[in-house]
Amino acid sequence: METHTLSNSSAKLIHNNKEQSISQLPIPDTLESFKTFGVVLFRGFGVDYQQMKNFAEKFSSRFVLDKDRPIVDPRNKYVTLVDPGMHYVSPHCENANSPFRPDVIWFCCGVPAAQGGETLYWDGIRVWQELSEELRQLFISKKIKFLQKFPAADWKRFLGVGATVADVKRTLNGIPGLTYNINEDQSISIEYVCSAVVKTKYGNQDAFANSLIAEYKNPRGVVTFADGSAIPSTVINQIQQVMNNLTEVIPWQAGDLVMIDNSRFLHGRRSFTDKNRRIYSLLSYLK
Ligand SMILES: [Fe+2]
Numbered sequence: 197m198e199t200h201t202l203s204n205s206s207a208k209l210i211h212n213n214k215e216q217s218i219s220q221l222p223i224p225d226t227l228e229s230f231k232t233f234g235v236v237l238f239r240g241f242g243v244d245y246q247q248m249k250n251f252a253e254k255f256s257s258r259f260v261l262d263k264d265r266p267i268v269d270p271r272n273k274y275v276t277l278v279d280p281g282m283h284y285v286s287p288h289c290e291n292a293n294s295p296f297r298p299d300v301i302w303f304c305c306g307v308p309a310a311q312g313g314e315t316l317y318w319d320g321i322r323v324w325q326e327l328s329e330e331l332r333q334l335f336i337s338k339k340i341k342f343l344q345k346f347p348a349a350d351w352k353r354f355l356g357v358g359a360t361v362a363d364v365k366r367t368l369n370g371i372p373g374l375t376y377n378i379n380e381d382q383s384i385s386i387e388y389v390c391s392a393v394v395k396t397k398y399g400n401q402d403a404f405a406n407s408l409i410a411e412y413k414n415p416r417g418v419v420t421f422a423d424g425s426a427i428p429s430t431v432i433n434q435i436q437q438v439m440n441n442l443t444e445v446i447p448w449q450a451g452d453l454v455m456i457d458n459s460r461f462l463h464g465r466r467s468f469t470d471k472n473r474r475i476y477s478l479l480s481y482l483k
Contacts, residue, residue: 211239219250221238226255234460235461237446243453244306245476247304247453256300257480259480260274261276274478277477278303282313283467285410285464287463288410289458292458294386298458300455301458301479302455302479303315305449305452307472309473313470314447314448314466315464319461320396320460323438324402338422338423340391340420340421341387342390343385343418343419344418345385347383364378394406396460397457397459403459405459408427408435
């Protein structure tokens with residue numbers, strides 16, 4: 197096994213040059229790389245989605261299901277395809293518009309797009325360091341608020357078939373920053389107030405790791421300051437400018453596996469037109 201950093205990248209590349217299987221990698225070393233670098237790319241191991249799941253299980257206490265993504269295989273209900281469509285996906289942390297942000301997002305590549313479709317990522321620590329003093333003061337002094345509405349079918353998928361309104365209350369009661377309302381049609385409206393700057397899980401560093409840009413750009417998303425006032429577009433543009441200079445790229449090859457620290461890194465993707473592109477994902481909490 198050979199490890200080095202990708203050129204011009206903050207990710208750690210673990211390259212298989214011994215015809216090893218991914219299951220033979222030493223877990224403690226791998227975990228150490230993950231904690232240090234936050235993005236680890238395993239190349240040359242020919243990982244398929246079943247192997248991704250098996251490998252992820254060694255690190256994870258539990259998996260989370262994403263409500264929007266197609267499940268790949270009914271026996272393997274946590275492995276999903278990535279966001280549907282072929283459009284550009286703006287930077288976000290997974291589920292960071294809610295209190296259910298997983299620790300790790302796993303991706304593996306079945307078929308890369310012939311052109312485009314690269315996964316993009318940004319180190320939230322660097323984004324925070326590069327923001328102007330004025331913006332940093334703004335996000336230190338003001339929290340942000342995400343509004344979301346989940347039809348009953350969505351929360352049943354998230355909580356499990358057979359989940360009831362009582363389960364919803366049990367899950368949502370007492371979460372800091374969260375208020376919710378159960379509507380007449382059993383849909384749930386939630387308001388989640390949080391800081392745009394968070395402490396990373398490993399290293400306790402400040403990171404601008406959130407879903408602000410993606411929700412701002414999403415026509416269905418609603419994000420404001422905590423008091424309900426609008427976030428000025430000039431603020432969004434300034435953040436975007438800083439991030440444009442910090443964009444990093446995963447140039448997919450078939451069989452690649454990536455693990456991303458969702459408490460520190462934002463991710464997105466380039467658009468593509470190739471219908472054959474297959475990237476699988478998995479969300480988990482670490483042990
Ligand atoms: Fe995502």
